[in-house]
Amino acid sequence: xxxxxxxxxxxxxxxxxxxxxxxxxxxxxxxxxxxxxxxxxxxxxxxxxxxxxxxxxxxxxxxxxxxxxxxxxxxxxxxxxxxxxxxxxxxxxxxxxxxxxxxxxxxxxxxxxxxxxxxxxxxxxxxxxxxxxxxxxxxxxxxxxxxxxxxxxxxxxxxxxxxxxxxxxxxxxxxxxxxxxxxxxxxxxxxxxxxxxxxxxxxxxxxxxxxxxxxxxxxxxxxxxxxxxxxxxxxxxxxxxxxxxxxxxxxxxxxxxxxxxxxxxxxxxxxxxxxxxxxxxxxxxxxxxxxxxxxxxxxxxxxxxxxxxxxxxxxxxxxxxxxxxxxxxxxxxxxxxxxxxxxxxxxxxxxxxxxxxxxxxxxxxxxxx
Amino acid sequence: xxxxxxxxxxxxxxxxxxxxxxxxxxxxxxxxxxxxxxxxxxxxxxxxxxxxxxxxxxxxxxxxxxxxxxxxxxxxxxxxxxxxxxxxxxxxxxxxxxxxxxxxxxxxxxxxxxxxxxxxxxxxxxxxxxxxxxxxxxxxxxxxxxxxxxxxxxxxxxxxxxxxxxxxxxxxxxxxxxxxxxxxxxxxxxxxxxxxxxxxxxxxxxxxxxxxxxxxxxxxxxx
Numbered sequence: 001x002x003x004x005x006x007x008x009x010x011x012x013x014x015x016x017x018x019x020x021x022x023x024x025x026x027x028x029x030x031x032x033x034x035x036x037x038x039x040x041x042x043x044x045x046x047x048x049x050x051x052x053x054x055x056x057x058x059x060x061x062x063x064x065x066x067x068x069x070x071x072x073x074x075x076x077x078x079x080x081x082x083x084x085x086x087x088x089x090x091x092x093x094x095x096x097x098x099x100x101x102x103x104x105x106x107x108x109x110x111x112x113x114x115x116x117x118x119x120x121x122x123x124x125x126x127x128x129x130x131x132x133x134x135x136x137x138x139x140x141x142x143x144x145x146x147x148x149x150x151x152x153x154x155x156x157x158x159x160x161x162x163x164x165x166x167x168x169x170x171x172x173x174x175x176x177x178x179x180x181x182x183x184x185x186x187x188x189x190x191x192x193x194x195x196x197x198x199x200x201x202x203x204x205x206x207x208x209x210x211x212x213x214x215x216x217x218x219x220x221x222x223x224x225x226x227x228x229x230x231x232x233x234x235x236x237x238x239x240x241x242x243x244x245x246x247x248x249x250x251x252x253x254x255x256x257x258x259x260x261x262x263x264x265x266x267x268x269x270x271x272x273x274x275x276x277x278x279x280x281x282x283x284x285x286x287x288x289x290x291x292x293x294x295x296x297x298x299x300x301x302x303x304x305x306x307x308x309x310x311x312x313x314x315x316x317x318x319x320x321x322x323x324x325x326x327x328x329x330x331x332x333x334x335x336x337x338x339x340x341x342x343x344x345x346x347x348x349x350x351x352x353x354x355x356x357x358x359x360x361x362x363x364x365x366x367x368x369x
Numbered sequence: 370x371x372x373x374x375x376x377x378x379x380x381x382x383x384x385x386x387x388x389x390x391x392x393x394x395x396x397x398x399x400x401x402x403x404x405x406x407x408x409x410x411x412x413x414x415x416x417x418x419x420x421x422x423x424x425x426x427x428x429x430x431x432x433x434x435x436x437x438x439x440x441x442x443x444x445x446x447x448x449x450x451x452x453x454x455x456x457x458x459x460x461x462x463x464x465x466x467x468x469x470x471x472x473x474x475x476x477x478x479x480x481x482x483x484x485x486x487x488x489x490x491x492x493x494x495x496x497x498x499x500x501x502x503x504x505x506x507x508x509x510x511x512x513x514x515x516x517x518x519x520x521x522x523x524x525x526x527x528x529x530x531x532x533x534x535x536x537x538x539x540x541x542x543x544x545x546x547x548x549x550x551x552x553x554x555x556x557x558x559x560x561x562x563x564x565x566x567x568x569x570x571x572x573x574x575x576x577x578x579x580x581x582x583x584x585x586x587x588x589x590x591x592x
Contacts, residue, residue, distance in 0.1 A: 002478050109542035280465040285454025364427040367417045
């Protein structure tokens with residue numbers, strides 16, 4: 001078959017390029033938004049999902065480390081450790097604070113302070129340096145380190161106490177704040193509270209027994225919340241989703257609308273500017289259905305090229321964005337490919353406007369001078 | 370003369386543009402196989418409107434048009450498109466070739482739309498060959514002379530093997546040599562292939578080749 005749709009589309013190269021650029025910009029914005037979304041989700045949950053903890057014990061009705069307060073006596077860990085099936089029970093203290101970096105007040109840090117004897121709760125995603133901490137040492141999230149131009153061996157102050165950066169962790173950037181990790185004794189000094197923990201972290205002797213052990217802890221400590229690891233990770237996902245998902249959904253819908261509008265305008269203009277050709281095709285006997293297929297094919301071509309352009313923009317811009325905005329956490333998951341069929345669907349729908357115009361072109365127009 | 374391929378009876382076309390304009394009023398006309406009918410008349414006489422109705426491009430406001438046994442005035446848009454595709458070939462003063470397609474593709478497109486050949490490319494080349502334009506097959510219409518364009522347009526009109534050829538000022542944009550060649554091709558379509566040919570023109574040279582000349586004025590047929 002003669003590629004009529006493509007030939008008619010490509011004759012107005014200037015308009016086509018502008019349209020593809022518009023679609024590409026929209027698609028790249030959507031990809032970027034989804035990458036931020038996935039990055040924040042990862043940064044908010046990777047620590048809890050990789051900390052090697054089987055059961056998280058917290059104050060009643062506290063189910064995440066991001067947005068709920070929990071205060072427990074640290075020596076509760078000794079009592080929990082006595083529960084049948086528990087291998088290790090270790091306190092984790094959360095401190096939300098800012099640091100002083102070379103006289104500059106930093107953004108908020110979520111400091112998670114673990115017991116250096118058990119090392120339970122220490123970050124497992126340290127890519128530079130080490131998570132084996134002595135007093136006065138800290139592990140910081142990579143984006144925080146980049147933002148404040150720190151490195152392993154750099155110094156900063158927290159609540160007037162000096163810390164040396166011992167390691168740099170990955171996947172610990174929740175966008176609005178980043179994680180840091182210290183020993184519990186340092187956190188106690190920062191807080192001025194000796195026997196306070198936020199969570200009791202538990203590992204079990206037999207992984208298959210986790211639910212049973214969790215139930216035993218619940219029975220023995222009915223005033224506490226006891227979360228198995230999978231549930232605890234899920235709560236973090238839900239917490240994050242409930243806060244940002246509507247925002248991203250609204251942005252995605254708006255982006256799809258803009259994309260549809262751009263394609264519709266371009267196709268409408270294409271049909272309008274070549275009205276005589278469409279009248280000729282009708283006069284020669286081309287059916288309305290065939291002509292609609294031409295328009296829809298053009299919409300799909302423009303959208304597909306726009307998607308490719310959007311992906312290229314994202315590929316080119318991502319390193320620049322990460323360099324200029326270190327706090328950004330971008331993750332490009334395979335699921336992002338769903339943008340392509342959705343965009344193609346939106347593109348096909350956008351063909352409705354020019355199809356309406358096409359209906360109003362009469363074959364008899366072919367005789368007009 | 371053979372049985373008419375096309376018969377128009379008391380055909381009227383009115384346009385409502387603020388006031389009602391009667392472009393064609395009560396015209397009756399028939400065209401037989403192998404016959405060339407020339408419609409002449411001043412601008413605004415209604416000859417092109419009549420041609421549009423005869424070719425199924427426009428429906429009459431009243432009257433009947435029967436072509437190849439089909440009552441065109443009763444057909445739906447879709448059926449009219451199918452009639453044009455399979456039974457009518459059009460030749461326009463402005464050629465109306467798609468510049469984005471090659472010469473061959475312009476002809477091939479009609480064949481593909483009609484689905485009348487298992488090898489549309491060969492069929493298109495045969496149609497071009499029949500009008501002496503095969504050597505232009507892979508060129509763009511943009512680079513052709515007016516005469517060459519009209520040859521290609523006639524090849525396109527013949528490609529779907531229609532029973533009727535409807536030509537609107539086919540020599541209007543051509544010099545005398547190219548005009549004569551165009552007339553010869555249309556005459557051949559009628560005399561050799563037995564197609565009915567209706568030509569709207571101011572060009573009195575065509576009258577010598579026509580079996581009948583119809584004069585129109587103010588939407589009315591004068592003879």
